[in-house]
Amino acid sequence: MKIATFNVNGIKARLNAVTDWLDESQPDVVLCQEIKSVDQGFPREPFEDRGYNVETHGQKGFNGVAILSKRPLEDVRRGLPGDDSDEQARWIEATVMGDHHAVRVCGLYLPNGNPAPGPKYDYKLAWMQRLEARARDLLADEMPALMAGDYNVIPQAEDAARPEAWKDDALYLPQTRAAFRRILNLGFTEAFRARTEAPGYYSFWDYQAGAWEKNNGIRIDHLLLTPAAADLMTDCQIDAFARGREKPSDHVPVWIDLAA
DNA sequence: ATGCCCGCACACTGCGGA
Numbered sequence: 001m002k003i004a005t006f007n008v009n010g011i012k013a014r015l016n017a018v019t020d021w022l023d024e025s026q027p028d029v030v031l032c033q034e035i036k037s038v039d040q041g042f043p044r045e046p047f048e049d050r051g052y053n054v055e056t057h058g059q060k061g062f063n064g065v066a067i068l069s070k071r072p073l074e075d076v077r078r079g080l081p082g083d084d085s086d087e088q089a090r091w092i093e094a095t096v097m098g099d100h101h102a103v104r105v106c107g108l109y110l111p112n113g114n115p116a117p118g119p120k121y122d123y124k125l126a127w128m129q130r131l132e133a134r135a136r137d138l139l140a141d142e143m144p145a146l147m148a149g150d151y152n153v154i155p156q157a158e159d160a161a162r163p164e165a166w167k168d169d170a171l172y173l174p175q176t177r178a179a180f181r182r183i184l185n186l187g188f189t190e191a192f193r194a195r196t197e198a199p200g201y202y203s204f205w206d207y208q209a210g211a212w213e214k215n216n217g218i219r220i221d222h223l224l225l226t227p228a229a230a231d232l233m234t235d236c237q238i239d240a241f242a243r244g245r246e247k248p249s250d251h252v253p254v255w256i257d258l259a260a
Numbered sequence: 261a262t263g264c265c266c267g268c269a270c271a272c273t274g275c276g277g278a
Contacts, residue, residue, distance in 0.1 A: 010268075061266080
């Protein structure tokens, strides 16, 4: 079962880029972030025509997450638990039935947090605390589970082409990386790093200043697997080629294959 | 030192993004 995360940066602006990639890459499940659309405005047809079930959790203008799945989705839940006053659409989860295992898949769009320090950074850190709580609950369940999405976290220096440029940024501040590491240390496997030690692999290149042409990227889109899910992983790759296409997102898909 | 480029909305300018 091939499961991908993809920050599309506007699903309506990205229709061709996303459907072209779906046709080539043939993922079973896609966790989408930054759909920048309300639920009613999500263009369902191109995905349903390709055999995908579509579940959205959108809001007007910004943020918004969705799940596309060729397999039926059960027990869909929207919104990260822990703060009923949080209006931002950044979390959606569901159960996908594999041939041998049911997998709980969680799609997330973690707050950017800039400028730091400030209220936006406080919101990011508070959101990461709620994420840690949900992560603990996922580990306590028997079902293989994963949390995948745009984490807005550069875990280590080797995950940026120019780490010195990010030292005061909310994506790379020590507090941010510590909060990410706390979640990992609960027992999660960061899928890409579990399979590739080398530096120089990125999932985001800014639209500005020729970042793609210079390969000035950062790796901020991650899949975190519970031990039961990590045992099933057979592959993990970054589809960097998508960044070189026409009218691309600034992020590219990252995917895993699970023997589920 | 700052902005570069995008997408979206109370849209022809401002905001958020990273």
